[in-house]
Amino acid sequence: MRKFGYLLYKDYLLLKRDVAGLLLMFLMPAILVVLMALLQESSYRALTEASVPLLLVNRDQGELGEAIDNRSRPRTYSRLTER
Amino acid sequence: MDNLFAIETRDLKKTYKNKSHPTLNGFSLQIAYGSLFGLLAPNGAGKTTAINIICGLRRYDSGEIFIDGHNVSDGMQHVKPLLGLIPQEIALFPSLTAYENLKIFGGLYGLGKKLLEERIDQLLELFDLSASRNSYINRFSGGMKRRVNVIAGMLHAPKILILDEPTVGVDAQSRRLILEKLTDINKAGTTILFISHYLEEAEQICNQVAFMDNGTIVCQGNPADLIAGNSECSCLESLYLLLTGKKMRDSQ
Numbered sequence: 001m002r003k004f005g006y007l008l009y010k011d012y013l014l015l016k017r018d019v020a021g022l023l024l025m026f027l028m029p030a031i032l033v034v035l036m037a038l039l040q041e042s043s044y045r046a047l048t049e050a051s052v053p054l055l056l057v058n059r060d061q062g063e064l065g066e067a068i069d070n071r072s073r074p075r076t077y078s079r080l081t082e083r
Numbered sequence: 084m085d086n087l088f089a090i091e092t093r094d095l096k097k098t099y100k101n102k103s104h105p106t107l108n109g110f111s112l113q114i115a116y117g118s119l120f121g122l123l124a125p126n127g128a129g130k131t132t133a134i135n136i137i138c139g140l141r142r143y144d145s146g147e148i149f150i151d152g153h154n155v156s157d158g159m160q161h162v163k164p165l166l167g168l169i170p171q172e173i174a175l176f177p178s179l180t181a182y183e184n185l186k187i188f189g190g191l192y193g194l195g196k197k198l199l200e201e202r203i204d205q206l207l208e209l210f211d212l213s214a215s216r217n218s219y220i221n222r223f224s225g226g227m228k229r230r231v232n233v234i235a236g237m238l239h240a241p242k243i244l245i246l247d248e249p250t251v252g253v254d255a256q257s258r259r260l261i262l263e264k265l266t267d268i269n270k271a272g273t274t275i276l277f278i279s280h281y282l283e284e285a286e287q288i289c290n291q292v293a294f295m296d297n298g299t300i301v302c303q304g305n306p307a308d309l310i311a312g313n314s315e316c317s318c319l320e321s322l323y324l325l326l327t328g329k330k331m332r333d334s335q
Binding site: 002013 | 179
């Protein structure tokens with residue numbers, strides 16, 4: 001256990017005197033997080049905001065046609081085109 | 084004392100996977116207690132492999148190794164505290180001070196705080212580095228780094244000290260100081276295995292030497308006796324060249 005303590009002491013001293021290394025150690029993960037968030041966001045947006053034009057011609061005028069019309073509207077992946 | 088030798092190797096063999104010829108080929112060595120033993124060999128003769136195997140840093144194919152009577156194949160837990168290895172490369176942290184480096188190495192050897200402080204002070208004083216104890220290693224000269232490197236390997240007062248070319252790349256003053264202190268440490272009872280390319284150093288300080296070539300010991304004995312035993316040779320270097328040849332070995 002004492003030997004482990006000396007190893008920690010050695011690493012502490014080495015890190016303390018390596019300012020560039022220390023900065024890289026803490027900054028690089030932060031930069032990576034920001035970079036990955038930006039990259040992921042654009043791909044996520046492409047997935048969630050994709051809209052497929054959907055033509056709905058409702059000649060039913062009954063309950064079933066109305067139900068289909070209502071159910072289709074809130075879908076984010078389609079853009080309802082009415083006639 | 085049952086065993087006569089601080090280090091004894093018997094018929095050690097080691098072949099690396101990517102090599103066709105063995106690096107160690109029947110390497111047998113006996114180093115008596117209290118001796119200052121020089122292991123001299125050309126480049127690529129296998130001396131670093133032999134040292135690494137003796138210190139348990141590398142595996143061997145066959146043979147036996149005894150350190151202070153302990154068979155290394157039974158485990159290194161009894162052997163490691165007895166050994167102090169000073170590698171050829173500077174094994175220090177450049178951005179730490181001499182004191183911090185020594186504190187960390189001493190701590191890893193398991194020394195208590197008070198004993199460690201005493202040993203650091205004592206050895207820094209011995210190697211004339213007390214004034215630089217709080218200076219960073221990256222501001223040290225080659226000779227100073229080498230001296231701190233030597234201190235780091237002997238903080239735990241090992242019974243057997245192994246030095247792999249401890250005077251490479253240092254000035255005459257540092258070299259003289261290192262050799263002088265090693266002789267003093269040896270006189271105080273520590274067995275020293277000294278590896279060097281500088282034959283005049285070995286002739287000057289060692290009471291036993293061995294020449295190694297092609298993975299095996301070709302000659303072993305007291306330097307003066309070895310020279311006296313061969314009428315063609317006037318110094319250790321001429322005997323060394325006679326036994327190991329003049330062919331370059333860098334390609335091995």
